[in-house]
């Protein structure tokens with residue numbers, strides 16, 4: 001419940017009870033995914049960024065694909081117009097809720113060499129955009145390096161766009177947080193950890209194993 005609704009529930013409990021009751025009981029036949037996708041259409045049409053940020057991740061959580069979320073944004077076009085649709089696309093891309101721009105297929109096999117070890121920063125997350133899947137590189141010490149798939153284990157958001165806190169990275173979509181030295185999920189407790197990509201260091205170069 002939004003802070004404003006919580007406020008109303010406390011200051012105008014009778015009105016809030018009827019309002020919340022309407023929300024709760026009026027929609028009965030639609031499943032969660034369909035309901036949240038329709039909410040995206042209405043939030044884009046009305047042009048409410050706050051509503052979009054609140055409800056769009058719920059569609060993903062309810063099982064909608066990024067393609068379906070993009071369709072919902074575009075469905076708003078006849079009523080919302082181009083500017084609101086483009087604004088919504090900016091917001092949703094920032095939240096990593098839309099499909100990636102398709103990469104051109106690499107002409108050759110993906111590069112095994114990820115770069116010189118010393119070029120990766122110490123105790124900062126380094127993102128590597130690759131056609132075969134983005135990676136996160138983390139050096140916790142001069143000689144200790146670990147490479148992860150950039151796919152969030154929760155719902156596959158791209159952690160290259162996550163918030164780098166130095167020792168941990170926070171996914172922007174549902175705020176799962178991962179220890180960068182171990183890949184362990186810190187928040188929520190017991191969540192799946194990052195997928196480690198096997199690598200080795202050969203003559204100062206970090207290469208895929």
Ligand code: FES
Pocket residue numbers: 152153154155156157171172173174175176
């Ligand atoms: S996709 Fe949900 S926390 Fe990353």
